[in-house]
Amino acid sequence: MTGSGTSTEQAFLEQYDASRYERPSVAVDAALIAIRDGALWTLLVQRAEHPAKGAWALPGVFVGFTESLDAAAARALSTKAQLSGVFIEQLYTFGDPDRDPRTRVISVAYYALVEPRALERSAASPDTRLARLSVPWLGETGGPVDAVDDDGTPLPLAFDHAAILGTAVKRIRGKLDYAPIGFELLPPRFSLRELRLVHEAILGRQLNKDSFRRRVLDRGLVLPIGERDTTVGHRPPELYRFAARRAR
Amino acid sequence: MTGSGTSTEQAFLEQYDASRYERPSVAVDAALIAIRDGALWTLLVQRAEHPAKGAWALPGVFVGFTESLDAAAARALSTKAQLSGVFIEQLYTFGDPDRDPRTRVISVAYYALVEPRALERSAASPDTRLARLSVPWLGETGGPVDAVDDDGTPLPLAFDHAAILGTAVKRIRGKLDYAPIGFELLPPRFSLRELRLVHEAILGRQLNKDSFRRRVLDRGLVLPIGERDTTVGHRPPELYRFAARRAR
DNA sequence: ACATCTTCGATGCATTGTGCATATATGTAT
């Protein structure tokens, strides 16, 4: 039945052995997204070792042998960014054989939505930095994005992390149409203007003020809490809270 | 600098060694989706070996060490279903540590849209079968789906493949709202009724006939080719072709 | 005190997309 050296068996073994016995490494990388000053920001970690030494990378870890992917992503956030309890979701898996020069590393990318203050706190150590994202495409075209330091200097990104960040931006833009995102990016109390600015930063374009107000209110996504923000320098806006936490 | 046995280094090594030296296997599994008789169908392969011997599985292969994920998915389609040149896209990565009883196997799942005739041809061998999908949830709720044989008998699915298929259905339903899917599931010439039945099968609900016609025509997604289908047993409908191939 | 500026929040109107009903057209089946 088996053992006779036919050419079909040879072909089978050639193909099967290569994939079975030389296993790729599997990592998770997390694109942490926050919104501040009308722009998208992410958290980057400077690489201390080769390859891409000195370049800036997404926080990531290798997946433990008995660890789920979600748990590995949570561990990356907790060990590399001192963050926990944030919205996080699997994004896409990047598996170009040449994406890491050391060896074959397949990266299961995640994205997380974080309040800007929490992200600022996690960028305390000197090898981590908040970077502003510069998205060179409109809508959901897709493609890599650039990272720029607080003072405007570009931050070179390691591996294919520019593509990972671009995929995250594309995903978030797409989800905004039907999912109540933005909820994870704001404090518990916010004005409709703040919510709209979050949406505009994500989409990279301006939105109609009145349509946005009507849509959000008519759909019952937010509820007024009966207070106003008296710190704004103009007519104080009503403050709202999210009606129901979804998407988690 | 290094080598002094501090507890932090111990903790670091414990965490790093486990993930680095005992690597998970990485596979791709493909959910092939076709539409026939107003229902969703997929191609399943009966497992000849343990584990889950006799159960039905998605066509899949282990990822070669120097092989990209997309190439592995194409190889799964070509070697297990004799299919090539179809629309295929990465879906989600399933990494539950216990999803495969043999060892840790992380599966990068893909979904593909196939014309029903092509899928029928690929289900020729006795260990492959076309299965009808029974989706027990509405809209984009999500969750596992069941597979039923041609004659109505349920087909037990191996591993977490019911969840993979459910994720594929959910993804396709979501994409239908804004992407010109359905184009990969129909022959080059089709009537608006056939296109609508494809959409209804994907969404699992009926659509308004006139709204569908207007929307498709107004958006210029399809173009009349000036011929009619005279084989239908009623007034012959105009035949259309897709205006532009997108989504690939 | 007063004008000016900014944003808030409400209202009206035109446009567009959609669900639904109606009417006619054009084939097959009996």
Added chain:
DNA sequence: ATACATATATGCACAATGCATCGAAGATGT
């Protein structure tokens, strides 16, 4: 010839949206 099924076009009601207008409510400058 008649019934039946679907195609195709049109009209109407309703909802969502973009856009413009208007008054309200705060801060700031003179």
